[in-house]
Every structure is written in structure tokens, then in C-alpha cells.
Amino acid sequence: MRAEIVSIGTEIMLGEIIDTNAAFLAGKLPELGIDLLYVSQVGDNPARLHEVLARAWQRSELTLCTGGLGPTEDDVTREAVAAVLREPMSVDPAQEAHLRAWFAGRGRPMVERNLKQATLIPSARALPNPRGTAPGWWVERDGRVIVLMPGPPAEMTHMWDAEVDPELARRATSVLVSRTLKTNGLGEGNVDERLSPLLAGTNPSIGVYARRDGVHVRIAAKAPTREEAWRLIAPVEQQARALLAPAIWGEDDDTLPAGVGRLLRDRGLTLALMESATGGAIADAITSVPGASDYFIGSLVTYATQAKIDLGVPADTVYAHGVISPQTAEAMARAARERLGADIGISVTGIAGTTDVEGQPPGTMHLALADATSVRTHSYSYYQGRDAAKRRAVTEALSLLRTYLVGGD
């Protein structure tokens, strides 16, 4: 099936908002076996919208539109579709009743202008929008489909998941399903080599991708139904897991903080940090995971050198080796676990700014991990700007922790 996406809204044309709807939908279509050939953005302009939709109706079997379903005069997407299909618009009694109930339930008056949100054309049926006042339209005629969805992403994604995706899945003659395994601590080439017995297959196919949080392995299968596609994936996934464990820390939408969080909880261990260059970013990442309080005690963000000393780093160490040193990182990791009473202490000291410090270049980072009996350090240098330096150090710290927890070096 050949599809196109049309995103409608003058705010997009002014650069005031980024059209994330098109990317969301584009990412969903391969799973449904649908080829996306064109994406267009156009303002809330009747003539240009008519031009774009008429072309879409003519060249694409499926057109997914977002935006322009509001109650104001500016919102003309329904009118444009009605004009392209030369069908009359009329208020649908069921939609009108629903709309009036929506306003009544919120104790707000409904102005007559809102009535246009209750209109339909003969070839359209309404798609419920529990998150707003604008129902969508499923328009079908002559073997072609146009779907109208609201522009606000929360409304659009909900309507996609609840209405549009299931309907398209029912009609799909083939679907694409994928499982992503996320690894850490192995290079891209190493992962490739380990998976070589599996790489010859075409269905499922295997892709290996280097990402900020490690190497990802994507196993994708095409089949008439999702169930059959999953049956194709299962044995290959099992083999890939056997070949890559214990480097796998998560799958699909998993994040590294969630992955190490699970390991800490499973092992009944607690964590404390002392952060300098990352300025609280590791703690922020760890506490992005619900339930982090089960294993995370806290972080001593010691941006000033005196703060490090006040919180337990021996002044001698700092003066002998410098603030930006593996030795200070070691002392920080020990101080974190002792001061906060945790099983594991992790630390980062380094340079997020653009100038050399203590003879070391921007992006130099020294990390350490201490438990009751040992301490390990990790140093590297990477600089692509302040924010990137902090983000990278967060990933490196979580990786160091993960490697420790699964018993690696």
C-alpha cells in the first residue's frame, strides 16, 4: 500500500512548532507493511490545502492528515477534503450530541462555531477523540482512504493507537515486527562477529547499530500477521541473546538507567554518587526511573573543590594528584558510599567546559566505582560541547555500573 502524510498548520510553516506527528506516523507505517512515499506540510490555507489533498487523493491509496480540525475559521481541513471529494458536509446528530455532552460535562458553554467539529461527509465516519473536542475522520471511497487526525500530538497518538492502527492492521497483508536488543561494553564489530551465524538470514533480518548508549541489535520479521512475525523472531532472538549475554542490558524502549536500576533492585544493592563535572546529571538520569528510591540513596554534587573536601575527599589527595585525576575520582567514589551509607559509590570528575584544566583537555573525564572492598576507575576524553560532554559522562558512568553489576571488568 502506497501512503503519504500531510501535516497541516500555519504554525509549522512559520517554524514555531516542529512537526513531530509526521515522524511518529512515518515510524509506524513499516510495521503495517505500508510504504510511505511523500510527506507534505502546508498551512491552513484553503487553496493550497486543496491542491495538496487533491494530489494525494489521486496518487496515494492512503493519506494520513494531522491538524486543522479545530473549531475556528482557520481550521479548514474537513472543508478541503469535502471539496476534493465533491461531497456535501452536514452535521451528524450523533457527533453533535457527543460534542454537546463534552461541553456540558465540563460546565462550559458550547458556541455554535464548535458545531463544525460534528460534521461529516457521506464517505466519512467519525473517529472518537477522548482527549479533545475534534473527532477524526476515516474517509473511504473508490478503494482509497484519507484519515484526518487532530494536530496536538497527545490527541493524535491516542487516536492512532486506538482507532487507525488497529484498522490498518486488520487490512494489512503483511506486517513488520521488530525486537531491539540493547548491549553495552562491546564494539559494533565485535557484536557483528558474534552474531555472524545469524546474519545470513533475511526474514528475520538483523541490523547492528552504534548508539549513544551502546550497540543495538534489531531483529525484524515480515509476515502476514503480527503473531506469525513474532514466531519468526522468537528463535533468532533466543540465539542472539545467547551469543551476546551478558552484554544485553535492555530491549526495545528500555533505557540504561532503567536497566541498571533493575540490576540494583534484583541484587538488593544501593547506590550513591559524588558528581562534579556532570553537575547532577547522573542523579537526574537515575531518578527518571519510577521506583528509583528502592536503590538510589543520593548524589553529592560537589562542583566546588572545597565541597569535595568538606564531604570526605582527603585534601591531600586533591593537592597531590589534582582535582581532575583518577585518584581524586577514587576518593570521591569512596566518600560517596561512606557518607551516604550505600553499597556502591560512583564518581565523576572532569572538564565539561571549553578550556584546559590542570593540563588536561576539555572533555577529559575520570570515573570511579567503589564497593566495600575494591575500587575501579575509568578515564577517557571526548569533547563535542558542554552538554554532549555531560551526557556522554552519564552514559559512561551507567555503563561502568552495569559492567560491575554483571560481574565484568
Added chain:
Amino acid sequence: MRAEIVSIGTEIMLGEIIDTNAAFLAGKLPELGIDLLYVSQVGDNPARLHEVLARAWQRSELTLCTGGLGPTEDDVTREAVAAVLREPMSVDPAQEAHLRAWFAGRGRPMVERNLKQATLIPSARALPNPRGTAPGWWVERDGRVIVLMPGPPAEMTHMWDAEVDPELARRATSVLVSRTLKTNGLGEGNVDERLSPLLAGTNPSIGVYARRDGVHVRIAAKAPTREEAWRLIAPVEQQARALLAPAIWGEDDDTLPAGVGRLLRDRGLTLALMESATGGAIADAITSVPGASDYFIGSLVTYATQAKIDLGVPADTVYAHGVISPQTAEAMARAARERLGADIGISVTGIAGTTDVEGQPPGTMHLALADATSVRTHSYSYYQGRDAAKRRAVTEALSLLRTYLVGGD
């Protein structure tokens, strides 16, 4: 001038990358007095690319393209433009010499495939790309312009700033320039009311927008040149500043952490934090600003209750009033400034998770600010998910600090 944007790349069509280039360019065109009428995305497919570019060449005076300028067979943007204009491509000696020097300078061999990046057509001149191997094209014929820029945003934005924007500015008959004043602590209605003497004007026009970090006031002027537009803005900006000071914390691209950072540095004051629910996010925001070490000592991220007590919050306070209370927030702010030896201590305790704690709903936050002689608190409740709750608390904490620093309540 009527313009359109064409973003080219199969990755966009697969939803693997979001097309931020189109939004960047869309945001720049109003300043140049250029109306953007269409945006399209299309894959690296010769036939469809030809179709899209032929239509653009016919209907738009200016077409801005990004992507498809790489050295591989997949990259066919140059070829498509040559076909639409029916002009022959040939290797340009100057571009070839430049390309060979680029590879030689990096000690890397240049494969012959790269030569296509040195091609031109008679109507095209090359646009330098100091950040990569693909030069852009400025194509001009019959009063129409097509600009080809590389897809990687760092290369594209640099080429836009250095080459494309100046050339378009030279040709512009009118430009739009704007100054945004960012305020905090005043409601949208209040800002509107204060600015009422200025709102009647149309050039410059004034827009008032509620944003996450406060209310923004945008003063925009249209004129034949940028200089003239700035001359229109200056007196209105001066009046707006007089009407809104001291609520203004920054302008244009300023961020709230940078704004409070400047105030702290100007006043010679230092800051320490004790963060619970925000989990280090306030410290992360503050240390996103270069030079934050001038005023930021550190943050005690005390996620566990025992960590709060270990670091100076009286256990009596926690047990009498609860962890999630204004009293505990006060004690945390005092402990932060005392433990870390700062002039000002700020604290947050609250609920970022989805469940009630101590009888208070998700999103309840208690903040406090302590100096040597006084302490103030601020409590509120707002919940739109874990991440939003943390981000909101960061903004509230920085606002509390800003209000204190400018002498407000």
C-alpha cells in the same frame, strides 16, 4: 517571494530521524520577508524526487533543499535538479581540487565516487561547506532559485548562516526582526495590562506568550533593512523594559539558568542546593551554563530520607512534619547553605511519582530558599507525569531564586 522547502532522505520517510532542518529554515524565512508556502519530505528516490522538484521549480521562486548530497549512489539530489533543469553535470576543477585537498589534509584516500560531490551544472555555483565534503549548490535561472544544502544539521545551519542567509538578505525588499523579552513572576494578563499603552502599534507589533519559563514578550518590526527594523524596535523595547522591569530576566535565546547565574555573579553570591524530588535536575540545569563554578558550590541530592538527616536536616523536623512538607524544605535549604558554605541555600522536596505520599497528591512540591537571616518557602501542586513534574520544579526553583535576587517577594 514565495518559497518552499524540500527535505530529502529515506531515513526521514522511515521515521528514523525527525526533519529538524525544515523547522529551522521555516523559522528563518519570515525574517527575510519570504513567505513559505509548502514543505515536502521525500526519500532518495530519483522518480519521486524529480516529481517534487519539478513542481517546486514551477510554482516557487525559491526552493530550499536539504539532504541527498553525499557520495553514495543513493544520493541523487544533484542529479534530480540537473534533470529538472535539463542541464548537464560536469566535474568542476576548482571543486575537485578543494575536495582532493580536504581528503589529503585528513590523510584519507579519496575514492572516485566522491568526485560527484565536485560536480556542477551551468546554472549552479558551489556553496562552501567547511564542515563536510559536500558543497551546496546555488542554482539560479529564469528568476528562480533552488538552493541545495547538506542534510546533517551542523553542516546545513553553518551553510545557511554563512552563505544562504546573507545572499537572501541582500535581495530582500523587506525583513522582519524581533526582540523577545523574557519575564518571570507576572501572569500573562498582568503583562498584557502593563504593556497596553504599546499594544496598539502594528509596526513593531507586540505579542505576549505564556511559556514554561515565564511570559515572553515579542517585539517584531518589518522594514526594508535590518538596521531600519532595529531602529523601529529600539524605542518600543525601551518602553517595554521600563514597564516590565524588574520582571525581565533575559532576552532572545537566554535561558533562566543563565539569567540567575548572571545575577549571582553580579552580586558576588554563592549557591548550594539540597534536592530530593528533582533528583539533581536543578544542579544539572545550573551547570549547563559555562562559568557556573563562579557561583555554584554544589547540590546535596538526598533522595533517601536518611541521607537528608545525615546531611543536616533535623530528624525531629522530618518526623514531626513529614518528608514532604514546607518545614522539611526549610530545614533542607538551611542545611544546604550551612553544609556547603554558601550564601544561599535552595531546596526541593516533593512527589515526582504517580502515587500519593503522606496524604499529598503526585506533583506536590515544597521549595525553600534560605540566606543567613531568613527563609522563604513556596508550595504548589502540578502533575503531568514524572519528567514534567521534575522540569516544572526546576523552573519554580530558579524563579524563586531570581525573585529573591532582584529583591521581590
